[in-house]
Amino acid sequence: MYLARGKSWRVLWKFITLAHGSGGRETGEIVEKLIRPMVPEELWRVEGGWGLDVLDDSALIPLPDGRYLAFTVDSYTVKPLFFPGGDLGKLAASGVINDLLMAGAKPLAAVDAVVVEEGFPVEDLARILESLASTLAANKVALIGGDFKVVPKGDLDGVIITMAGVGVAEKPIVDTRIRDGDKIVVSGYLGDHGAAILSVREGIGLKLEVESDVKPLTDLMIPLIERYADYIHAAGDPTRGGLAMLLNDWAKKNGLVIAIDEAKIPVREQVRAYAELLGVDPLALASEGAAVLAVDPLMAEEVVEFMRSLGYEEATIIGEVRVPRQERHRGLVIAKTMAGGFRIVEPPSGELVPRIC
Amino acid sequence: MYLARGKSWRVLWKFITLAHGSGGRETGEIVEKLIRPMVPEELWRVEGGWGLDVLDDSALIPLPDGRYLAFTVDSYTVKPLFFPGGDLGKLAASGVINDLLMAGAKPLAAVDAVVVEEGFPVEDLARILESLASTLAANKVALIGGDFKVVPKGDLDGVIITMAGVGVAEKPIVDTRIRDGDKIVVSGYLGDHGAAILSVREGIGLKLEVESDVKPLTDLMIPLIERYADYIHAAGDPTRGGLAMLLNDWAKKNGLVIAIDEAKIPVREQVRAYAELLGVDPLALASEGAAVLAVDPLMAEEVVEFMRSLGYEEATIIGEVRVPRQERHRGLVIAKTMAGGFRIVEPPSGELVPRIC
Structure with a gap:
């Protein structure tokens, strides 16, 4: 149905390119032409909420009291891991918090999944995780779970941290509500x-x-x-x-x-x-x-x-x-x-x- | 406080080893000695719920109607990506569903964060994501958001998928309730x-x-x-x-x-x-x-x-x-x-x- 409006991914791409991960036009195409059509439309969102239909910073799920649960995920792959003004850990914690805030939600809790390359210095990993944990703590966001995996040397350059978070929105901000004159x-x-x-x-x-x-x-x-x-x-x-x-x-x-x-x-x-x-x-x-x-x-x-x-x-x-x-x-x-x-x-x-x- | 009970990670490890990601004894030590002490204890859980205090398959957050939200995350790094009986996509979708079920929750929605190596064949990625999406759909779990990143060739061997999921538990199963005779x-x-x-x-x-x-x-x-x-x-x-x-x-x-x-x-x-x-x-x-x-x-x-x-x-x-x-x-x-x-x-x-x- 969706594909009828444009060329199928089969015609467009044979190999993944860096542009597909740029967050720009090509990332949008990957999501709209490759990923979204694989999900039955009734499962793009939880009933009464928003999800793949709007592709906002967070998805939103209705709560029993009329409020909404905001739910978001992002993988952080930044290189170098330590950069002027921050590091991977601060970036991951800030990113998940901001994605919840941009949906009008108060960030409540996060979970982190860490994938590390074998041989990575523990001291550097500790600095990154300390930065992640303290950024969450300074914003009163609980870190309530996570995952830790190690891949053999050469299978990954450094560390990837994926953060998922939940928050609660009384009045969700959904970006399809923009009006003339705003x-x-x-x-x-x-x-x-x-x-x-x-x-x-x-x-x-x-x-x-x-x-x-x-x-x-x-x-x-x-x-x-x-x-x-x-x-x-x-x-x-x-x-x-x-x-x-x-x-x-x-x-x-x-x-x-x-x-x-x-x-x-x-x-x-x-x-x-x-x-x-x-x-x-x-x-x-x-x-x-x-x-x-x-x-x-x-x-x-x-x-x-x-x-x-x-x-x-x-x-x-x-x-x-x-x-x-x-x-x-x-x-x-x-x-x-x-x-x-x-x-x-x-x-x-x-x-x-x-x-x- | 916690570290007083055993050796600090600074004494124990200088470099991350494969054992740290085995899911066995060493992974437990990384979580207990390195990660958990970085989080202030009042942020190990959302008030009234369970989190880093119990380190269960899912964390649990109380909902306003007396039920609980189960929340979980895992990164999937399996190699080979296609193996007898399944593939990375089926593994990721099954994993997130099972982690919610093991907390006594009915799985509701998931989000996926995909990190791919530049040059990866789109056909293979499509097979993996199709498998992920159809496994979720067959279990009536909505896929309501995600992330897509590409890293330069050589920075990652293949694909890593991180899945986070939420579900609702009327009577959560928390593994600290085991009793004599069970x-x-x-x-x-x-x-x-x-x-x-x-x-x-x-x-x-x-x-x-x-x-x-x-x-x-x-x-x-x-x-x-x-x-x-x-x-x-x-x-x-x-x-x-x-x-x-x-x-x-x-x-x-x-x-x-x-x-x-x-x-x-x-x-x-x-x-x-x-x-x-x-x-x-x-x-x-x-x-x-x-x-x-x-x-x-x-x-x-x-x-x-x-x-x-x-x-x-x-x-x-x-x-x-x-x-x-x-x-x-x-x-x-x-x-x-x-x-x-x-x-x-x-x-x-x-x-x-x-x-x-």
Whole structure:
């Protein structure tokens, strides 16, 4: 049924490429053309909830008291394991917390599955797990179980940590609720994580004084959810594929146009210059401690003020959602460029850098 | 606090070994000495539930209506990816379902995180994911989300799938409730998965006509839970480390002795002979489609009859739980051997075979 709309994966790909894991256009295709059609449609979600139908940061399952259980999983494969501003453990813990928060949920508990290469130094593993555990603990998220596997030397380069988490949402934020006129709000500088990883990756060889922004957004999102849940129509963290991917995803899911103003997007001068030097769209760089929201236009200014009062001083409105004037504009992201012209912000394609998260 | 009871990991290990991932004694030590002490004790569980305190097949979180949410995660690294009787996808789906069932829960939904090596054939990946999806669907478990990552060629040998799942338990089975006199019941032949993987693994070179028993135990456990939940004091699937590890775990957790009769344990003749040939304890071989229960002695016969009526014709009582007569017997598993003597069944130590599941 789904495949009738486009080419089957059998025609498209013979081998998995790095682009399939980029979080960009090709990852979406893998999910939509390969994985989703294998699951009977009635099992895409638990009745009354959301799942493969919306492909949001977390799936949502109705609870007996009218609230929702948010449920999410991600594997973290970042390389190097220790990077400026963080490490694999902090990344994994922050990632699972943020995915729950972006669904409007209060993170409750997590489980971790660790796969390690034989011969890996225990001291390094301990540092990573200590970082993971302390990040969860600082955010009052319980670590209630896990798995530990070792594969023979040569079968894996280092460590992979997969985190799954659950949380509880009174008013879930499902990204299919974006409306015409909604303002696009960002919580702060974008692209720091992507730039930091790029800059330390072997072979790139350009020094950059920027650290990853990796952190849990609990201190931002919990107050926002408590106060403005009715007005936040979508929330996401621009990780793999960056802001460019997230907004394309929202525009496509909702059949709307998202118009942004590049001059208003907070990107550090060094990050912007670095991206230019590498010939990379800074809007495609990953963040691991930033939130993007679609907010009711009547409340957007107030929400931004509130975010600033919470210490997110760079929070700002960067654009808005519009009804497409022509059918062919449906699902597009359009940016007013620094130079004053307009460009279409494409969903990132190909692999910018593997093992970014 | 915890570390005061034994040697710190800093003294014990410098590098991760295959044994740390065996699911045997060393895996327990990694969890107890390295991971658990990093988590503040109040975050070992969600209030009113069970987690790192009991280290069961699933963690349990109280729901607002008095029931419990079961939550579990495991990474699957099996090699080869396709083996007699199953594949990575069927193993991952069966594993998550069985871990929920063993906590007394009805499996509800799962999420999968797939990490693939660049260059992996899409056709093979599709076969694995089709197997995963159809196993979940046949058991009415929704697949509501996931993650897809690709790592550069050489950074991973093949594919790793991590599955997390949630289910709902009216009467959770927590393995700390074993009592003196409980009968140990097994659902059928043990060790088939371990023997099948061993036999096809390069370098072993001994042909064996046994297939993996990998399958979800929904058709066994759901009726059992509905009818006998009050009398099943513990349930587990003897995966890594086999029956030997599972019973040692139960004996130690409860400070009791478990006495089994080797002649009563259903192990296929070929598997037993094969294990002997390799110098391996057949009780340490993994099963992926078998259940072990501790059942109230008054109901054990009836439970076994019921299991047989469900098609588990080899279901049988293999031993019982006893109060240790001497303090030094606390936590031991003792087997009456085929020859008529007695032996202590040690928790498996060292790595029998890596990437077994």
